[in-house]
Amino acid sequence: MSLKALELQVAIPKTFDAGKLADDHQQNVTQQQVNAHEALKKEIKKKQLQVSDTEKTDKISNNKEQQHNHEENFSEEKKQLKEEKEAEHAKHPFKGNFIDFSG
Template sequence: MGLLSWKSIEMQVALPRTQDAGKLQEQMLKQNQHFQESLAGSQLKEAERKRIRVQEMDNVEGTKVKEKQEIDGQEKEQEKQSRQKSRGELSAHPYLGTQIDFNG
């Protein structure tokens, strides 16, 4: 029994522990990488969701502007038609004017 020194016995115990520590360290690194990848993926999804929401809001605001323009256009058209009706009452013909050009 005296053939094995204490150093060799210590090395027999120390080597497996360093291998276990290496495995644990590798697992921790992989776990951190996985966490970083999932975090980056969720950030990409959130950025895409925000981009889509902004585009939808732009579309909604654009349609509101278009609707307002259409309403304004309809109001202007109604005013134009009412002016034409009042002029139409004055003249009997729908497209002939009241002025006559003698110079032509």
């Protein structure tokens, strides 16, 4: 396919314009990606520094009271189990059941 001189006079400047438009578009896309990355970094940093959610103080105190009560119940159960083990350990099948006074 051959181009005539008149066609080249029109085609060559349009090629440069098309190249400029393509380059501008590429730079625009790159700049948008950079801006999106910067915004994402700012958002991540903001989320890291900000407190996400706070509990009401009533709920916190109730939770602490429940935890304290649970710990008390657990320690009482532990003491009872320890006493039961000591009581079982103290019982012997024949020691301490018969006292010999004849001796």
